[in-house]
Amino acid sequence: MSNIPVDLKYAKSHEWVRANDDGTVTVGISDSAQDQLGDMVFVELPEVGASVTAEEACAVVESVKAASDVYAPVSGEIVEVNENLGEGPEIVNQDPYGEGWIFRMQPSDADAVGGLMDAEAYGAFLDSESH
Amino acid sequence: MGNRTPLYDEHVAAGGKLVDFAGWDMPINYGSQIDEHHTVRKAAGMFDVSHMVVVDLTGDRVRDYLRKLLANDVNKLKDSGKALYSCMLNETGGVIDDLIVYYLRDDFYRMVVNAGTRDKDLAWLVKQAAAFDVTVTERPEMAMIAIQGPEARDKVLGVLSAEARAAAEPLKPFYGAFAGDWFIARTGYTGEDGFEIILPGDDAPGFWQQLRAAGVSPTGLGARDTLRLEAGMNLYGSDMDESVSPLEAALGWTVAWEPAERDFIGRAALEKQRAQGARQKLVGLVLEGKGVLRNHQKVIAGESGEGEITSGSFSPTLQRAIAFARVPGDAAGSCEVDIRGKRLPARIVKPPFVRNGKAQIEI
Numbered sequence: 001m002s003n004i005p006v007d008l009k010y011a012k013s014h015e016w017v018r019a020n021d022d023g024t025v026t027v028g029i030s031d032s033a034q035d036q037l038g039d040m041v042f043v044e045l046p047e048v049g050a051s052v053t054a055e056e057a058c059a060v061v062e063s064v065k066a067a068s069d070v071y072a073p074v075s076g077e078i079v080e081v082n083e084n085l086g087e088g089p090e091i092v093n094q095d096p097y098g099e100g101w102i103f104r105m106q107p108s109d110a111d112a113v114g115g116l117m118d119a120e121a122y123g124a125f126l127d128s129e130s131h
Numbered sequence: 132m133g134n135r136t137p138l139y140d141e142h143v144a145a146g147g148k149l150v151d152f153a154g155w156d157m158p159i160n161y162g163s164q165i166d167e168h169h170t171v172r173k174a175a176g177m178f179d180v181s182h183m184v185v186v187d188l189t190g191d192r193v194r195d196y197l198r199k200l201l202a203n204d205v206n207k208l209k210d211s212g213k214a215l216y217s218c219m220l221n222e223t224g225g226v227i228d229d230l231i232v233y234y235l236r237d238d239f240y241r242m243v244v245n246a247g248t249r250d251k252d253l254a255w256l257v258k259q260a261a262a263f264d265v266t267v268t269e270r271p272e273m274a275m276i277a278i279q280g281p282e283a284r285d286k287v288l289g290v291l292s293a294e295a296r297a298a299a300e301p302l303k304p305f306y307g308a309f310a311g312d313w314f315i316a317r318t319g320y321t322g323e324d325g326f327e328i329i330l331p332g333d334d335a336p337g338f339w340q341q342l343r344a345a346g347v348s349p350t351g352l353g354a355r356d357t358l359r360l361e362a363g364m365n366l367y368g369s370d371m372d373e374s375v376s377p378l379e380a381a382l383g384w385t386v387a388w389e390p391a392e393r394d395f396i397g398r399a400a401l402e403k404q405r406a407q408g409a410r411q412k413l414v415g416l417v418l419e420g421k422g423v424l425r426n427h428q429k430v431i432a433g434e435s436g437e438g439e440i441t442s443g444s445f446s447p448t449l450q451r452a453i454a455f456a457r458v459p460g461d462a463a464g465s466c467e468v469d470i471r472g473k474r475l476p477a478r479i480v481k482p483p484f485v486r487n488g489k490a491q492i493e494i
Contacts, residue, residue, distance in 0.1 A: 041445040
């Protein structure tokens with residue numbers, strides 16, 4: 001069974017979003033997403049300072065099997081990227097909700113995160129996708 | 132639900148992630164494709180390839196039939212059990228399929244063709260057989276297990292019955308032999324030593340379990356693809372198809388031009404192409420930096436023009452993206468690949484990339 005932490009929000013494109021105390025949000029891909037993609041071999045990170053729009057592709061995770069876009073879950077600015085993934089893309093597989101985070105952003109609308117799915121809704125969404 | 136091989140329950144038990152492959156539910160991996168890849172390069176892995184199509188060809192004129200049907204020449208096969216890799220061409224020199232054929236007796240050859248081309252292959256085989264009074268018999272009751280890697284041979288010999296072991300042990304590379312209704316061949320699709328064993332489906336689960344107990348790791352079709360790419364082996368449907376000749380697919384070495392009077396199907400078209408010089412060729416590519424090469428990415432080869440990647444992936448052995456690409460006939464040296472709108476530097480090389488666990492090109 002896929003791990004879906006209850007303290008995170010989720011997008012339909014399988015990103016997770018953690019709301020940080022400083023108003024920024026951290027973004028990665030869900031356990032289900034990394035499991036579907038398989039062994040990661042390359043992560044293309046966004047530029048720090050880039051402005052992104054919700055549902056816009058802004059990073060790419062590549063497994064041996066396929067390349068998959070990572071979408072901005074909300075609109076805002078990229079404030080930090082996980083440089084460790086350059087040498088260790090497999091961290092996304094090993095710790096998708098922790099060390100395998102991909103980027104951190106400053107949402108332009110603080111309330112936008114509230115419009116994403118909670119863990120229960122994401123679990124139901126995964127079930128509906130697999131049937 | 133797709134077709135299931137006799138080993139389906141074994142895949143589920145081993146945690147295999149099952150995907151559709153040519154209408155079959157097949158394991159893409161059992162956890163980590165990269166770990167499985169390394170296991171085949173360093174120890175021993177096994178693949179269920181029961182979806183592949185075994186066809187027995189019998190009749191007094193079966194040799195003449197195959198000399199008409201195949202671009203390679205079965206007259207090269209003098210010893211019983213010897214295998215030959217060949218393309219089967221249409222009249223315009225396009226590749227209907229690539230296959231292995233084993234010479235068993237003067238009136239009996241066994242052929243293994245791809246699962247994805249089964250229907251058209253069988254139709255073509257039967258159509259051409261009429262003039263030679265050859266009987267084409269598919270063997271769908273057979274399973275096929277490939278065991279590959281530097282430790283594969285020893286591990287297989289350790290679990291075979293006395294009879295099967297006696298047949299398998301003396302086999303040189305690219306030979307096969309029967310042991311009862313098992314057919315054991317020292318062939319493969321990974322660039323490593325090992326066996327491919329065709330056996331009755333009812334025997335397959337037990338043999339698979341014995342191999343697992345002996346330390347042979349189940350390996351999915353994902354690793355099979357990166358292993359064959361590193362080994363410089365073509366994949367039908369990606370690297371060649373009916374619109375491409377063997378000369379444009381780095382398979383010129385499999386075309387037997389001599390004797391000149393052997394009139395195999397597609398010969399006239401190939402002769403013409405050879406005289407004019409093929410416009411395109413299939414080459415190896417290595418990406419110079421980070422990133423992953425993928426099928427259908429555009430290749431820019433300077434003034435020679437443009438080409439396209441036919442098989443691209445990440446090489447676990449080289450830790451670098453590698454590919455086959457079809458490029459203009461005079462392309463060489465450095466080139467660029469368009470990856471999501473960025474042009475990244477790559478280098479044209481001659482495959483294989485890896486053979487018997489060792490890198491064959493400089494990184």
